[in-house]
Amino acid sequence: MANNMLEINNLTVTYGDFKIITEVSFAVKPGEIVCIAGESGCGKSTLIKAVLGIKQLGTFITEGSIILEGRDITHLGAEERRQILGTHIGYVPQNTRGSFNNIRSYEVQYQEAMRSHGLKFNRDEAIKIFNRLNFPDSDRLLWYQPWEMSGGMNQRMAIALAVLLGPKLMLCDEATSVLDVTSQKEVIEELSKLRKELGWSILFITHNLGVASHIADKLGVMYAGRMVEYGDIRKVLDDPIHPYTRKLLAAIPGKDRKLPVGLEGRPPLDGAEWTGCNFVPRCEYCTESCKTRPYRLEEIAEGHFASCSEGRTV
Amino acid sequence: MATCEAPLLEVRNIAKSYGKGKKAKEVLKDVSLTLNEGEVLGIIGESGCGKSVLLNLISCLEPLSSGRLLFKGEDYTGRKPASVCRWFQVIFQDSEAAFDPKITVRESMRENLRLLSGNVADADRRIEEMVSLMGLDPKLADRYPRQLSGGQVQRMSIARGLVTEPNMLLCDEITSALDVSAQAMILQYLYQLRKQRGLTMIFVSHDLALCSTFCDRIAIMNEGRIIENGTPHQIMDEPQQEYTKLLLDAVLYVR
Ligand SMILES: Nc1ncnc2c1ncn2[C@@H]1O[C@H](COP(=O)(O)OP(=O)(O)O)[C@@H](O)[C@H]1O
Ligand code: SF4
Numbered sequence: 001m002a003n004n005m006l007e008i009n010n011l012t013v014t015y016g017d018f019k020i021i022t023e024v025s026f027a028v029k030p031g032e033i034v035c036i037a038g039e040s041g042c043g044k045s046t047l048i049k050a051v052l053g054i055k056q057l058g059t060f061i062t063e064g065s066i067i068l069e070g071r072d073i074t075h076l077g078a079e080e081r082r083q084i085l086g087t088h089i090g091y092v093p094q095n096t097r098g099s100f101n102n103i104r105s106y107e108v109q110y111q112e113a114m115r116s117h118g119l120k121f122n123r124d125e126a127i128k129i130f131n132r133l134n135f136p137d138s139d140r141l142l143w144y145q146p147w148e149m150s151g152g153m154n155q156r157m158a159i160a161l162a163v164l165l166g167p168k169l170m171l172c173d174e175a176t177s178v179l180d181v182t183s184q185k186e187v188i189e190e191l192s193k194l195r196k197e198l199g200w201s202i203l204f205i206t207h208n209l210g211v212a213s214h215i216a217d218k219l220g221v222m223y224a225g226r227m228v229e230y231g232d233i234r235k236v237l238d239d240p241i242h243p244y245t246r247k248l249l250a251a252i253p254g255k256d257r258k259l260p261v262g263l264e265g266r267p268p269l270d271g272a273e274w275t276g277c278n279f280v281p282r283c284e285y286c287t288e289s290c291k292t293r294p295y296r297l298e299e300i301a302e303g304h305f306a307s308c309s310e311g312r313t314v
Numbered sequence: 315m316a317t318c319e320a321p322l323l324e325v326r327n328i329a330k331s332y333g334k335g336k337k338a339k340e341v342l343k344d345v346s347l348t349l350n351e352g353e354v355l356g357i358i359g360e361s362g363c364g365k366s367v368l369l370n371l372i373s374c375l376e377p378l379s380s381g382r383l384l385f386k387g388e389d390y391t392g393r394k395p396a397s398v399c400r401w402f403q404v405i406f407q408d409s410e411a412a413f414d415p416k417i418t419v420r421e422s423m424r425e426n427l428r429l430l431s432g433n434v435a436d437a438d439r440r441i442e443e444m445v446s447l448m449g450l451d452p453k454l455a456d457r458y459p460r461q462l463s464g465g466q467v468q469r470m471s472i473a474r475g476l477v478t479e480p481n482m483l484l485c486d487e488i489t490s491a492l493d494v495s496a497q498a499m500i501l502q503y504l505y506q507l508r509k510q511r512g513l514t515m516i517f518v519s520h521d522l523a524l525c526s527t528f529c530d531r532i533a534i535m536n537e538g539r540i541i542e543n544g545t546p547h548q549i550m551d552e553p554q555q556e557y558t559k560l561l562l563d564a565v566l567y568v569r
């Protein structure tokens with residue numbers, strides 16, 4: 001058995017000639033939940049699209065590799081890819097309304113999804129899963145159509161379908177971000193439960209570090225196309241190393257009800273193209289040498305990586 | 315002698331329904347609020363609970379179904395929006411859409427001043443003052459909205475609201491579409507404005523943690539009603555209603 005469920009090795013992804021993410025490496029172990037956090041435009045969704053390999057979206061992997069359970073899937077052909085999407089890799093986007101057809105019953109859509117993977121749909125089995133996940137009105141759920149449901153319930157129906165398809169790796173792209181806090185909590189708890197019971201590995205992309213802190217084992221922080229910090233969630237949150245991680249944490253309203261501290265400016269759009277550190281324009285510790293300092297993720301403490309440790313207080 | 319100064323804003327038992335007869339849907343039910351000068355009130359609730367409708371009613375963008383609205387003790391129920399826009403400036407979540415993309419931010423602010431106060435004599439000085447108050451370089455005002463980041467546009471729209479010197483800002487989820495770092499910048503500058511100018515504000519949001527950092531009072535809304543109203547301490551530490559407890563329980567703080 002492969003050691004890792006998913007390996008991302010030194011990945012560089014472009015849109016056309018334009019680099020979006022560079023030199024990203026990390027792994028997801030079986031049964032592990034890895035969260036990648038960062039602000040809009042840092043390349044989180046691009047990373048997910050690269051793993052899904054959806055060429056129509058215009059992403060192109062120019063360097064590095066993606067290994068799924070020991071198998072190189074970086075440049076898989078369309079037919080082979082179709083076979084693994086759903087049954088090996090599950091996917092929950094921000095808004096599943098876009099992936100379900102809004103005006104056809106879930107039952108029909110569940111059936112079709114399963115048939116396209118050569119699986120047989122079984123009503124009772126679906127209802128059993130709904131019950132296990134404590135869905136309300138589980139006996140009748142399949143007759144509903146997505147438009148009749150709340151956003152939260154739709155996300156949960158997408159997760160239940162994934163359970164039926166049986167992947168081991170789930171990719172979630174801001175899967176709870178447009179939900180109300182109460183449904184967000186339900187979805188988070190559901191995913192944690194499924195990880196425990198089914199041994200799912202989950203790559204969970206979010207801009208919300210609060211959500212990450214409640215679900216993740218490992219946390220990666222991305223900034224302008226680069227992974228600037230990575231490690232066990234407790235290490236990263238309790239002892240944030242990179243100046244950006246610390247700024248990000250200070251900006252989040254906390255239990256102490258103190259006014260959060262902001263960060264002026266915005267990330268450079270072409271940050272993945274820079275040769276030096278791309279946090280230079282916003283960093284309080286910036287010196288002349290930072291402008292040419294090559295990007296490298298270093299192991300600063302055991303299992304805790306960062307591309308800079310300036311200003312860290314130990 | 316006892317002074318009987320009226321609150322800045324008083325919302326008395328207002329209700330709002332859409333549709334008629336059997337199809338009528340009551341989206342606001344018996345909502346009452348008072349807001350004193352210099353106070354910041356947070357209104358918290360999940361999507362669809364009626365927060366935005368409430369702001370629309372207060373600013374006369376929509377008529378009430380019943381109830382009364384009072385500004386400094388004066389009943390203004392049923393007035394036209396134009397006659398109250400000097401009191402209230404509304405800031406929305408999607409500010410870029412609220413700016414005309416074809417003119418610079420400065421031109422758009424001048425336009426606002428001209429329409430609302432007819433006084434454009436020292437327009438540029440006032441615009442630059444407000445832009446600086448929001449922590450932005452006044453030169454940025456000569457850009458077009460799309461040449462600014464989301465956080466900058468939002469700060470510009472607050473500045474635009476403030477140039478006409480309204481009595482109150484009504485903010486509708488103004489940081490919800492922003493990154494946390496940009497959100498925190500906005501909070502910092504709004505906080506400064508409070509300290510320097512005693513700005514009165516209603517801050518509508520779905521984020522309880524956020525509101526607890528700078529509101530004087532927080533009102534919890536559920537299905538068209540205000541079910542609980544208190545200081546951040548009362549709401550966060552001693553919630554009385556089950557629904558408030560449910561919301562609090564769902565706040566995922568970074569731990
Ligand atoms: N189809 C596209 N063509 C060109 N650039 C794109 C496209 N989609 C996204 N981008 C750019 O790629 C960068 C990263 O985007 P994305 O991965 O969606 O960020 P995130 O998910 O972290 O918010 C952004 O600068 C964005 O503008
Ligand atoms: S390399 Fe320099 S600019 Fe970049 S994060 Fe470190 S100190 Fe800041």
Ligand SMILES: [Mg+2]
Pocket residue numbers: 044045174
């Ligand atoms: Mg995204």
